[in-house]
Amino acid sequence: MKSPDPAIAxxxxxxxxxxxxxAEAVAEGAAPARMIDVESMSDADWAALDAADAVVFGTPTYMGSSAAVFDGFLEEAASRWEDQLWADKIAGGFTVGTYPAGDKLSTLIRLAVYAAQMGMIWVGPTEIGPPVNPDNPGLNGDGSNLGVTATSSRDKDQLIDAGDLETARRFGVRIRAACKRWTR
Ligand SMILES: Cc1cc2nc3c(=O)[nH]c(=O)nc-3n(C[C@H](O)[C@H](O)[C@H](O)COP(=O)(O)O)c2cc1C
Known part of the structure; x- marks a missing residue:
């Protein structure tokens, strides 16, 4: 029987x-969640991914797709594909670009297709911001529905603007809720 408290990576x-x-904002919403930087992965991180109920993928958009370093991680994890070891995990994705469009959708499609190949259950965000919903100022400013996208803040201390951070936090909440529904 699954744990009542889903494990989210x-x-x-x-x-x-x-x-x-x-990623920190998604983790805050999904709390408790394990943050894993692909550049410093330990055996314990791999074990946590294999045991997770949900895996949320995050990469900057580089040249209209995921960053090469992140692709390296995805290809290493593809060793789990043949036996579908990650099947039925909840999955989601987020990305950052310099531009509001920035071809970020292409990155999300890449992540969603990867999750589909792994047999995972893709979950997108659900925030509707202005102008359709003026009561949600700053939320989902890019109008992205496949995953969360953010545009690099012009404030170098902030990195990501408050509205995009709140969108990501709410996405984390949704990932946890989706886990609970899927694993009950
Ligand atoms: C090689 C390279 C390619 C990039 N390509 C895109 C792009 O296609 N679209 C975009 O909006 N931003 C692009 N950017 C900008 C990054 O996505 C942006 O700076 C982002 O905030 C980086 O996130 P990070 O600080 O987590 O690395 C590119 C940056 C680099 C270094």
């Missing part, structure tokens, strides 16, 4: 901190 690559900041 947020696995990410960051070049300059923006994607890590977004």
């Amino acid at each position: 947020i696995v990410y690559f960051t070049g300059h901190g923006h994607t890590r900041r977004l």
Whole structure:
């Protein structure tokens, strides 16, 4: 029988901190969640991924797709594909780009297709912001529905603007709720 408290892993690559900041916001919403930086993965991190009820993937958008370092992680984890060892885990994704469009959708599609190949259950965000819902100022400013996207903040101390952080936090809450529904 599954644990009543789902195990959630947020696995990410960051070049300059923006994607890590977004990952922290997802983790805050999904708490407790394990943050895993693909550049410093331990055996315990791999074990946590294999045991997780949900894995949320995060990468900056580089040249309209996921970053090469993150792709390296995805390819290593593909050793779990043949036996579908990650099947039925909840999955989701987030990305950051310099531009509001920035071809970030292409990155999310790449992550969602990867999750599908792994037999995972993809969950997107559910926030509707302005102008359709003016009561949600700053939420889902990109109008992204496949996953969470953020645009690098012009404030270098902030990295990610408050609205995008709140969108990511709510996505974390949704991932935890989806785990509870899927594993009950
Ligand atoms: C090689 C490279 C390619 C990039 N390509 C894109 C892109 O296609 N679209 C975009 O909006 N931003 C692009 N960017 C900008 C990054 O996505 C942006 O700086 C992001 O905040 C980086 O996140 P990080 O600090 O987690 O590395 C690119 C940056 C680099 C270094």
